[in-house]
Amino acid sequence: MSENEMLPGQARNFDISQEDIQIVRDRFLLDYKENEALYDHVDVQRVKDDDWSIKRFLFYTKMSTKEAGDLLIKSMRWRKEKGVNQMKASDFPQEFYSIAELHPYVPDKEGIPVMYIRVKLHRALSEWTEVSQNFIIYNIEKIDSEANKAGVGWSIFFDCNGGTLFNVDITLLSFLVETIRANYPSGIIYANVYELPWILRTIYYLARSWIPERYQRLLRLVDKNSVFEVIGKENLPDYLGGTCAVPYDPIVENAPTLKEFVDKSTKLNESDLKRFLGYYSKYIKSKDVENNNQLS
Known part of the structure; x- marks a missing residue:
């Protein structure tokens, strides 16, 4: 099977045999039987019932049932360790939502959910790294779950306009890329990089190198002239020149200051x-x- 036949972003529509799916599922359930305490029963039930939770790993590994099984087991253990299923919006300070450095927003013009990351707002603060990482996990889990319910993929929009080296956080960027690669494979349809300044191009190519080659084609450089065509002006937040009135800095019930x-x-x-x-x-x-x- 050639890589050209397995176009990134098309995992949901790719024909994967039930036999391969069952091989991976059985391998996972055997490990669960031997190491039950390492898994969340919610995730175990999902693997039992939902083929997509397995197909996404098979597609990512180009149909290797062994590799897919290994990645699935590792990912499900990670979910239990991080308490992913127990995360909720009110676990994070209201200010994280008010700043809106990272936030989901309305789908693009094709109905694909989009998560925005505003580079120029960020500053690396080491003591806040763990909280920021958990906030990333929470938001990825949320958009991935919503996309799964709708039967579609999702996307990331890196707003690099005005970004400088002072905004670069290699630790958090590598965490974001690795979290998606290892735990949410085949979910992203595309990733837009908006108004990338020359000073951040080295960082862009570094992050690009962390992504498997066939997935690098999902990255798209867009600017002020093309963003409306890609997302749709009516779907963009105001800070990108959009006309969508949906708030991106919500007040979250019970969120602490x-x-x-x-x-x-x-x-x-x-x-x-x-x-x-x-x-x-x-x-x-x-x-x-x-x-x-x-x-x-």
């Missing part, structure tokens, strides 16, 4: 809160900044 989040954390302290606000306060509503500055 940043200060409340830090107060409950065993790994963060007031110094970490001040450092976060020192950079991000300009992107947070003034009332929220005032509340967070009332340190105990």
Whole structure:
């Protein structure tokens, strides 16, 4: 089977035999039987009932039942370790949503769900890395699940307009790429990279090198002249010149303030809160900044 026959982004429509699917499923269930504590019963039931949870790994490994089985087992164990099925919107500070550095939005003009990442808003803060990684997992899980229910893939939109080297976070970028590759394979239809400045091109090619060659063709460089044609002006947020009025910075019920989040954390302290606000306060509503500055 040639790579040209297995076009990236077309995994859902690719004909995969039930025999291969069952081989991988049986291998997974055997490991589950021997290591039940390493798995979440929700994921186990999904593997039993949903062929796509297996097909996506078979497609990614070009129909290798052994490799697909290995990746599936590793991914399902990772999901249990991270508590993916238990993650919810209110696990994260309201400010993460208000800043809208990473957020899902309305589907593009073809009905494909899109997750936006606004590079110029980011600053690498090592003490916040674990929280940021979990926020990435939560959002990927959410958009992947919604896309699965609709029977479609999904996409990522990297808004690089105004981005500089000060916004680069290799740790978080590599985590994003590896999380998708290892745990959500074959889900992405395309990834748009918008207004990539020359100073970030080295970072772009580095990240591109982390992706299997046949999937690199999913990356598309777009600019202010082509973005409306690709996504549709009516589907884009206002900061990209779009006319869509759907909020991308929602108020999340029961989400803690940043200060409340830090107060409950065993790994963060007031110094970490001040450092976060020192950079991000300009992107947070003034009332929220005032509340967070009332340190105990």
